Amino acid sequence: MNNTDILVAHVGAGRHSTLKAKSYRKLLYEALAYDEIQEVGEILEKNALTNTGYGSALDYNGEVNCDCSFIINWNGQISSGSAYNVSHDTPIRTTIELYQKLDEVYRNKLGRFGLNKPVLLDYGDNTLRSMIGLEEGPHKSLVSPQTRKIYALYKTRLDNDESLALEALPDVQDTIGIISIQRSQSSIASSSGGNFFKLPGRIGCAGVIGAALYRLERNNKEVYCLCSGNGEDILTMQLASTVSRSLLEAEDDYSDVMVNSIMQRKSDLPSYSPESSEFCVPYVGVVCLVRDLSLEETTLLYCHSTESFYFGFKSQRGKEVVLSTHDPKKVGKSFVRGEYRL
Template sequence: MVLVAVHTGAGNIVNEENYKILCKKAATRGFDVLNSDDKSVIDAVETAIKCLENSGQTNAGYGSNLTFNGTIECEAGLMDNHGNFGSCACVNNLKNPISLARKICEKQSNLLNFGRVPPILVVGNGASQLAQEFGIETVDEKDLISEKAQITYNHYRRKITKYEHANLVRISPLDTVGAIAIDSHGNIASGCSSGGIILKLSGRVGQTAIYGAGCWSQKTDNQSLGAVTTGNGEYLIKTLFAREICSSLINCDLPSMRLYEVFKDKFLNSPFLPKNQEKYGGCLAVDYNCLENRGDLLFAHTTKTLCLGYKSSNQKFAKFITSSLPDYSQAGYNVIVGGISF
């Protein structure tokens, strides 16, 4: 069994048809890579996310949200099922931040010279320098700012200026893109990439780059698990939500129900989060039984919508799903959960 699944962030849909085309394209590209002889689940995740980063339609890579100061600060993270994790943050000249996260992840198994421990998270200028050492493509920051991102920034910046002494401006929670890939041996990897929430403070790092918060992958003799999260980064960090999702699914007979419970108990009602505040979050998860060669592709969100695409060896073409909360007025308080067996 081979599967690649992607999502384009929890939040509002601007143009569903565009997201449909993009999700299917990214899932297909990742699947085709994974289906070739010499490629791995990490290759598939990187390929799928690079497709999303390059599109200009998502908040990742080209087209990322701008900071309050009007600059680009991207982040990305990637994890394999051996416990290796790599991430970068606050980078403004990488066309594909996920490629640097992948390289950092791969270097976790080997010490640096003089016995130094390799980094897990690299930020700012240090991340850009490391990317150049790895031969990863760098660009001018202005080449990462799409027309859509600039228009969105100008819109909200004017609102902030007009209402800076009143709490009247609401910012969209549209956030991270993510991907999960699993191969016929049960090897699994997950990754995510983001430009961060619109008008974020310069230097702010979201869940994408934080171990256990943005993505998680693990494998035992009989089960492979992966999760990628999206939404309010600070809340996802406080709850280490990607790891929490996978931990809850270990040896679980009813994964959809368990996912609903973990959103309720560990996110909406978490003792680590403020009460009576909107908690926007979403996830894509995979629960695979290695012995029976079957699994479940799961998704959940508390936002208005979540768009995802996937392709498996059981399908001729990639499929697309738009999940929406039935009561938009309760977004941030209710949870919708779905799943597909593969």
């Protein structure tokens, strides 16, 4: 690892089982052994502990469909894209390959019509896959024994009694996110299986650039942002974009700027009502990198209002895994926050 290499990976903000804390820690350290977002993503997505790829939460029809998005900066050339309805055990790698194929199609064919390449695609569309030459390969079930058990246990009860819906949330049900910075390339990606019993066709925040992830660069400063938590809140607030823009303008006090930007954006929403007894801080977790290229300084920031937020990072200073938890009485009411100099 040279002194420009940095990797950050998270496994969701939400409610992680404390009984599995050692397993989550081990998984994150295993992921930190790699550098490329495709490699790191494969380690996280194929593990049933995370809610993406294999072991994802099942939708109302008992199926797995993941959302994914990425941004790659290769020597100043930006590639990005998003997909939903991804039914593979490696959504990040699959989505990147999808857009690589799409580049060829638009360069050699559709671009001649003056068409712009799509920024969001339905991977489940058979015509799309056939047109751009994506081979399906052998089908592998992404349904784990645990998710099938949960689905079978609650589906009938949910059909008969909507008040039982919250019981169907056994653990964290959210995104994974990865930031990889190397000498010639920087990448950021996110993927998620969504909520248990989600409406088929729902597009979650992990499938929208600006929601679960964002990257900005200006005046020798870079900001990378990953978000997790309540997907609809994250989408409505375009949370990653909101936080990134605020941090790009900030000179210091980054932690305060991050939290204040979240709360300010929340207050701007049409649904905001300060008089409502139900109003609280958004149920989210955010992890960001702020890089001052002129000073060669990088700061990692995080905050979350959820029960827990698990992530890890590595730089020339070494590796660290953070299993951050919140006071149960303050969940959804305040933020835990912290920062590290990388």
